[in-house]
Amino acid sequence: MGWGKRSILSAAVTVVCAVTVLSAPGTAFAAPKPSPSASPTPPPSKDLEKVRAQLDKLYHDAAVATDAYNAAEEKTKQQSAEIVALAQKIDEGQQNLARLKDQAGAAAREQYRTGGVPPTAQFLLSDDPGQVLDGAGLVLQGQRATKSLMSELTSTQQQLQAYAHDATEQWKKLDAERQAKAVAKKKVQQQIDAAEKLESQLEKKEKERLDQLEQQAALKAQTDWLDTGILKRIHGKASAQGEKAVAFATEQLGKPYVWGAEGPKSYDCSGLTSQAWAAAGHPIPRTSQEQWQQLKHVDVQDMRPGDLIIYFDDASHVAIYIGDGAIIQAPRPGRTVTIAGAGSMQILGVVRPDA
Known part of the structure; x- marks a missing residue:
């Protein structure tokens, strides 16, 4: 009887340990050979x-x-x-x-x-x-x-x-x-x-693991950006219009990304930023590339809430800075308007609509 209880306790501990290991981001583990009836094993x-x-x-x-x-x-x-x-x-x-x-x-x-x-x-x-x-x-x-x-x-x-x-x-x-x-x-x-x-060719476990990898990559990029000490040099205070733009973007959290959309039910990246500043009473160009080309550039260390961060060498993505190293963005198809780390992607530069 006592041995039975110890066996149950041992099995429970084993299960808990296995769950802990599998749920840890980036943890490598050896996959058992699948039985004929088992679901396909996620690729390495x-x-x-x-x-x-x-x-x-x-x-x-x-x-x-x-x-x-x-x-x-x-x-x-x-x-x-x-x-x-x-x-x-x-x-x-x-x-x-x-x-x-x-x-x-x-x-x-x-x-x-x-x-x-x-x-x-x-x-x-x-x-x-x-x-x-x-x-x-x-x-x-x-x-x-x-x-x-x-x-x-x-x-x-x-x-x-x-x-x-x-x-x-x-x-x-x-x-x-x-x-x-x-x-x-x-x-x-x-x-x-x-x-x-x-994505449709991936199994459920593969999709979950893929999401983990995406989150890990974004977290690493954000951590590396913060490790430069950049936040210690950013002390900009939002303008009145900048506050309105941030407030508008915050109200859109959770709405789906739809390419070409500029609200009110869905947005793409520049649709969100252009509408945020339109709501603040300061219309700006529609696309991320035009925003990069036409708005005033400011140093990253001088940015303030409401400024727009332009990403990638071709200025193909944009988000609105909300302070404390964070942005609100409409990421991509299949995602919703969300808060993310300002350094989670390759920063091209910062522009200020109401300079």
């Missing part, structure tokens, strides 16, 4: 590392294509607005042209009614030279008015031709950007589909 960590590297590349390429799609989308919006403005100018010009033509027609009819007799002839033929002189002054004024009318008529016609030419050019640009959007959209979907297919 080094194989999953290759999978993780492949997934990182696929999602990175998807992010680059998403930025291209967003840029084309913004350009189509701008060009559509310009075409509408040009159409309004053309309409106004046509109305003005019709008015000028009516005036010119009225002048021509008046000239026909008076016989088109020059002032000098009217003076010689009239019994009242004084009246003719008065009439001559009016005719001179009429001639000047007619000349001005014809000049305005010509100018209006030229403006209409210019507006029509500009509208044609904008239509060509709009068509080109629509094609660019279609190409970028196809590429985004191809990368995401490939990533999802790769």
Whole structure:
């Protein structure tokens, strides 16, 4: 009886130890040979590392294509607005042209009614030279008015031709950007589909282990960044607008990442940051690359909550800094808006929207 209790206790301790070892991040262990009925054994960590590297590349390429799609989308919006403005100018010009033509027609009819007799002839033929002189002054004024009318008529016609030419050019640009959007959209979907297919080939335990590897890689990068002592040099205080931007981003936590989305139910990385600053009353460019190119750069040690951290050499990812070495970001497809370490990815630089 006593031996039975000891056996049960020993077995319990063994199970607890096994669970502890298996749950420890990065712990290597020897996998037993599977029986015919057992589920497939996860591949070694080094194989999953290759999978993780492949997934990182696929999602990175998807992010680059998403930025291209967003840029084309913004350009189509701008060009559509310009075409509408040009159409309004053309309409106004046509109305003005019709008015000028009516005036010119009225002048021509008046000239026909008076016989088109020059002032000098009217003076010689009239019994009242004084009246003719008065009439001559009016005719001179009429001639000047007619000349001005014809000049305005010509100018209006030229403006209409210019507006029509500009509208044609904008239509060509709009068509080109629509094609660019279609190409970028196809590429985004191809990368995401490939990533999802790769992940679908993994067993449950492999996916869990892959998640652990991703977390470990992010934690190591964040730890290495913090070990530089960077936080001791960062003392920036958020501006009033920066606080509003951070508050907006905080309210979006848990919402899904959807490429090309800018709220309110889902976001991509730059969709989140651009909407956060729009909510703060300070609109900024839509894409991470434009944010990097157009906003003021500041040193990492000088950043403050509300600033945007741009990641990777091609500026393909962006997040909003919230202080204490943390960011809020929309990471990638399959993830939600979340808090992460500011140094968990390769930092390209920091930009300040309200500099």
